[in-house]
Amino acid sequence: MDSHRAAFVAEAEDGITDLNNALLALEADPEDAEAMDDVFRVAHTLKGNAAAMGYEDVSDFGHALEDLLDAVRQGDREVTPELMDLLFEGVDTVEAMVSEIADTGDVSTDPSDLESRLREMEEHGTVGGEDAGSDDGSDAGEVDDTDADDSDEGGEADEGPAEESDENTEDDADAVSVPELPDAAAALDGPVVYADVTIGEAAMAGVDAALVLQALDDQFGEHVTVPNPEALEDGEYDERFDAFVADADPAVVAEGIGALTQVESIATALVGDSDEGGEADAVDSGGDAELGAEADAESGVGADAESGVGADAESGAEADDDADAEDGAEADDDADAEDGADTEDDADDGSSDTKSDSKSGDEIKSIRVDVDQVDELYGLVEQLVTSRIKLRRELEELNAQSDALDELDKLASSLQDTAMDMRLIPFSQVSDSFPRLVRDISRDLDKRIDFEIEGDDVELDRTILTEMRDPLVHVLRNAVDHGIETPEEREAAGKDPTGHVRLTAERERDHVIIEVADDGGGLDPDQLREKAVDEGVKSREAVEAMEDDEVYDLVFHPGFSTAEEVTDVSGRGVGMDVVRTTARDLDGSVSVESEPGEGTTVRFRLPVTVAIVKVMFVDVGGTEYGIPIKSIAEVARADDIEEVHGDEIVRHEDDLYPVIRLNERLANGGAAAVGSGAGDATEVDTAGGESASATTDGGVTDEGMLVRIREETRQVALHCDAVLDQEEVVVKPLDGPLSGTPGLSGTAVLGDGDVVAVLDVVSL
Structure with a gap:
C-alpha cells in the first residue's frame, strides 16, 4: 500500500470510530448541539478526504450521508430510531468501502440502494412512506451542496452579494x-x-x-x-x-x-x-x-x-x-x-515569525510509524538482550570484570524500555468500537442499556490488545445477552428498566486489570451445578463439594453454556473457554464474580508488556527451568514441609500452601526437557526482597528448595532441587504441537545457546 493510501485509510478508520461514537452521543441526546457538530464535522471530513484521494464512490455516498445530517442539524428532520438506524447503516457501508480500499485500492461495494434511502429520508423524513416533515418539508431536503459546505463551521451563511465581495478583495x-x-x-x-x-x-x-x-x-x-x-x-x-x-x-x-x-x-x-x-x-x-x-x-x-x-x-x-x-x-x-x-x-506580515517559532518551539511532536518497523526494532532489542547475556557469561567464565559491560547493561536496559514503550497503545484503540457494539446488540434484543468506559487511556502492549479484542467482545455480548434482563423483568424485580454495563481498565504495577461488570441477573451457583452435572462436566459429588467461587469458574469449561436457547448473539457453548485460553497465553488470568440478582463481573489480569521478562532459574532433576520473577513471593529451604491427609503443605503465616514437586509434575505432565546444564546455586533476591541460598555440594540441599508463588497468582509452593540464578530473557511462545502444553508458557534462549523452558505457574 502506498503511503498516501495508507494515510487515507488510517485517518478514515479513526474517523469511522469517531463517527460511530458521535452518533451514539446524538442518539442518547438529540438536543446535544456539540454531538451534532461532531457528527457533521467527521462525516464532512471523511467525504472530503475520499474526494481528495479520487475515491468518487465513497465521496458521493458520503455526500448523501452529509446532506441528511445537515437536514437534521438545520432542524428539518428529527432524530428518530429509523433515522439513526439508517445513519449507522451508512457508517457501516463507508467502513466496508474503506476496508476494500485498504485491501485492493479499489471500491467494489455498490451503495446506490442505501444512498437512495438516505436521500428519501432527507426529503420526506421516512423511507417508503409519506412525507413526515412540516408543511414545507418538501423543500427541506433540497440542500444546495455548496451551502451545506459553507455552513459546516458554525452555520454562518454567505455574507453579502458577490459584487460587493469582489470590491473588497x-x-x-x-x-x-x-x-x-x-x-x-x-x-x-x-x-x-x-x-x-x-x-x-x-x-x-x-x-x-x-x-x-x-x-x-x-x-x-x-x-x-x-x-x-x-x-x-x-x-x-x-x-x-x-x-x-x-x-x-x-x-x-x-x-x-x-x-x-x-x-x-x-x-x-x-x-x-x-x-x-x-x-x-x-x-x-x-x-x-x-x-x-x-x-x-x-x-x-x-x-x-x-x-x-x-x-x-x-x-x-x-x-x-x-x-x-x-x-x-x-x-x-x-x-x-x-x-x-x-x-x-x-x-505575510508574520511569516518570518512563524518560521522562527516553528524552529524554537513548534516542532513536530509525533510521527506515524509503520507497525512492522516497530516490531523489527523490538526484534533487534531482543537479539541485543540475548547477546548481552552471552557476553556476560563468557566474561564470568574468564573471571574477568568490565566496566564497559556494566555500561552496556544500562544502555541496553534503557533501549529495551524505550522499545517496549513504543509498543504500548491506549486501551481506547480497542474500546472505542465497543459502544456501537453494545448499542446494536441491545437494539436487537429490545433491551435498554447504559454503557460506560473508564480508563481508556491506560496503555498496554499492542500484541496484548490485539489478542484481547475478541475475548472482550465475547464477554460484552454475554453481559448484554445473558446478564442484563429485559426492561419488563427488571421492573418486576424492582430495578431500573435500563441496565448498566461498565468496562474499566486500571494499571496495577506491571499489570493491567480489565473488568466487564453488569447489574443484571447474575449467575446462580446452584443452577451452574445442575448444568455441570447434566452436561457431564462434573459429578454430583464434585459440584456439591465446590465453593461458589469455584462453581463460577465452570463457565470456562469447553462447551459449557448457561443459555436456555441458541441466539445470534451467544449461547452456542463456545467462547468462554477460548477467553481463558487467550488470557493464559498472554501470561494473564481471568476470573468471574457474581451475585444472584445483582450482577456479574468478569476480571482480566494481564501483563502490560510481553516477550522480555525477568526469570529465576531452578534445577529440577538436572534440567534447568525458568520461573517468572513477578510470580514469586519467597524462596526458602524445603525443611518445613508437612503432610496433611496425605497431601504435602507448607505454612506461611496463617495460610497453607499445597506443595507441587516439579520433578513429579513435569514428568507426569509430559513436559519434555528442552534444556539442561544446571549450574551452581547462588543467592537469589526475589521480587519480594527476600532471599535464600543453597550451599551444599553441587548446589542441591538434602531437602531441596521451595519457591512460594504469590497468592494473587496461585496459592502454591513449587519444590525444586536448587535455585540457580536470575536474568532478563527473551521468552518465545510455544508454537505448533507444543502450543498449549500445560505448565509451560514458552522458551528462552540463553547466551550460551541453551534453550530453557519457562514454566506457567497457573496451569502447572
Missing part, C-alpha cells in the same frame, strides 16, 4: 510580488500564473504537498513548482512554496487550489503584471480550515493532523456536480474574500 489584497521565472517554467504556454501557496504547519507536510500537486495536475495540466515535486513530496519546504501554472487565470487557480483544506492561503498573479501592481487573488481556505484545526486540536485526526489528507476538496479537483455548484463556489469565494485578504496580510 481588490481593495484589501496585497499586490503579489512575482519572483524570477525559473528556467523550467520558461517553456510553459502563456498566460502563466504565479501562485504563492502557503501550507502552514503540518504533521505530514509531504502528504499535504502531494495532494496540492495532485489538484494542480487534475485541474491545470502543465505547471512548475519551486522546490520541485520530489522535494515537496518529501516535505522539504518551509510551510510554503511557489507554483507557476501554464495557460491559466489567476482567479481560477486561486479558487481551485484555495479550496483544499491543506492550503492555509494562496495568492496569485499573472507573470509579468506584478510590476504594475497587477491583480492578486488572496484566498484563505476559509471556515473549513478553521474547523479542521479544531478537529486536530481535539483528536489529532483532522485533515491537517497526522495524515494531512484533505478534508474539504469535494473531488480533489472538481466542484460538485449539482446545478448550483459553480455559482455556489463563486459565492463562497466572494463571501470569504475579505476575510481571506486579511488572513493573507497576517500570513
Whole structure:
C-alpha cells in the first residue's frame, strides 16, 4: 500500500470510530448541539478526504450521508430510531468501502440502494412512506451542496452579494510580488500564473504537498513548482512554496487550489503584471480550515493532523456536480474574500515569525510509524538482550570484570524500555468500537442499556490488545445477552428498566486489570451445578463439594453454556473457554464474580508488556527451568514441609500452601526437557526482597528448595532441587504441537545457546 493510501485509510478508520461514537452521543441526546457538530464535522471530513484521494464512490455516498445530517442539524428532520438506524447503516457501508480500499485500492461495494434511502429520508423524513416533515418539508431536503459546505463551521451563511465581495478583495489584497521565472517554467504556454501557496504547519507536510500537486495536475495540466515535486513530496519546504501554472487565470487557480483544506492561503498573479501592481487573488481556505484545526486540536485526526489528507476538496479537483455548484463556489469565494485578504496580510506580515517559532518551539511532536518497523526494532532489542547475556557469561567464565559491560547493561536496559514503550497503545484503540457494539446488540434484543468506559487511556502492549479484542467482545455480548434482563423483568424485580454495563481498565504495577461488570441477573451457583452435572462436566459429588467461587469458574469449561436457547448473539457453548485460553497465553488470568440478582463481573489480569521478562532459574532433576520473577513471593529451604491427609503443605503465616514437586509434575505432565546444564546455586533476591541460598555440594540441599508463588497468582509452593540464578530473557511462545502444553508458557534462549523452558505457574 502506498503511503498516501495508507494515510487515507488510517485517518478514515479513526474517523469511522469517531463517527460511530458521535452518533451514539446524538442518539442518547438529540438536543446535544456539540454531538451534532461532531457528527457533521467527521462525516464532512471523511467525504472530503475520499474526494481528495479520487475515491468518487465513497465521496458521493458520503455526500448523501452529509446532506441528511445537515437536514437534521438545520432542524428539518428529527432524530428518530429509523433515522439513526439508517445513519449507522451508512457508517457501516463507508467502513466496508474503506476496508476494500485498504485491501485492493479499489471500491467494489455498490451503495446506490442505501444512498437512495438516505436521500428519501432527507426529503420526506421516512423511507417508503409519506412525507413526515412540516408543511414545507418538501423543500427541506433540497440542500444546495455548496451551502451545506459553507455552513459546516458554525452555520454562518454567505455574507453579502458577490459584487460587493469582489470590491473588497481588490481593495484589501496585497499586490503579489512575482519572483524570477525559473528556467523550467520558461517553456510553459502563456498566460502563466504565479501562485504563492502557503501550507502552514503540518504533521505530514509531504502528504499535504502531494495532494496540492495532485489538484494542480487534475485541474491545470502543465505547471512548475519551486522546490520541485520530489522535494515537496518529501516535505522539504518551509510551510510554503511557489507554483507557476501554464495557460491559466489567476482567479481560477486561486479558487481551485484555495479550496483544499491543506492550503492555509494562496495568492496569485499573472507573470509579468506584478510590476504594475497587477491583480492578486488572496484566498484563505476559509471556515473549513478553521474547523479542521479544531478537529486536530481535539483528536489529532483532522485533515491537517497526522495524515494531512484533505478534508474539504469535494473531488480533489472538481466542484460538485449539482446545478448550483459553480455559482455556489463563486459565492463562497466572494463571501470569504475579505476575510481571506486579511488572513493573507497576517500570513505575510508574520511569516518570518512563524518560521522562527516553528524552529524554537513548534516542532513536530509525533510521527506515524509503520507497525512492522516497530516490531523489527523490538526484534533487534531482543537479539541485543540475548547477546548481552552471552557476553556476560563468557566474561564470568574468564573471571574477568568490565566496566564497559556494566555500561552496556544500562544502555541496553534503557533501549529495551524505550522499545517496549513504543509498543504500548491506549486501551481506547480497542474500546472505542465497543459502544456501537453494545448499542446494536441491545437494539436487537429490545433491551435498554447504559454503557460506560473508564480508563481508556491506560496503555498496554499492542500484541496484548490485539489478542484481547475478541475475548472482550465475547464477554460484552454475554453481559448484554445473558446478564442484563429485559426492561419488563427488571421492573418486576424492582430495578431500573435500563441496565448498566461498565468496562474499566486500571494499571496495577506491571499489570493491567480489565473488568466487564453488569447489574443484571447474575449467575446462580446452584443452577451452574445442575448444568455441570447434566452436561457431564462434573459429578454430583464434585459440584456439591465446590465453593461458589469455584462453581463460577465452570463457565470456562469447553462447551459449557448457561443459555436456555441458541441466539445470534451467544449461547452456542463456545467462547468462554477460548477467553481463558487467550488470557493464559498472554501470561494473564481471568476470573468471574457474581451475585444472584445483582450482577456479574468478569476480571482480566494481564501483563502490560510481553516477550522480555525477568526469570529465576531452578534445577529440577538436572534440567534447568525458568520461573517468572513477578510470580514469586519467597524462596526458602524445603525443611518445613508437612503432610496433611496425605497431601504435602507448607505454612506461611496463617495460610497453607499445597506443595507441587516439579520433578513429579513435569514428568507426569509430559513436559519434555528442552534444556539442561544446571549450574551452581547462588543467592537469589526475589521480587519480594527476600532471599535464600543453597550451599551444599553441587548446589542441591538434602531437602531441596521451595519457591512460594504469590497468592494473587496461585496459592502454591513449587519444590525444586536448587535455585540457580536470575536474568532478563527473551521468552518465545510455544508454537505448533507444543502450543498449549500445560505448565509451560514458552522458551528462552540463553547466551550460551541453551534453550530453557519457562514454566506457567497457573496451569502447572
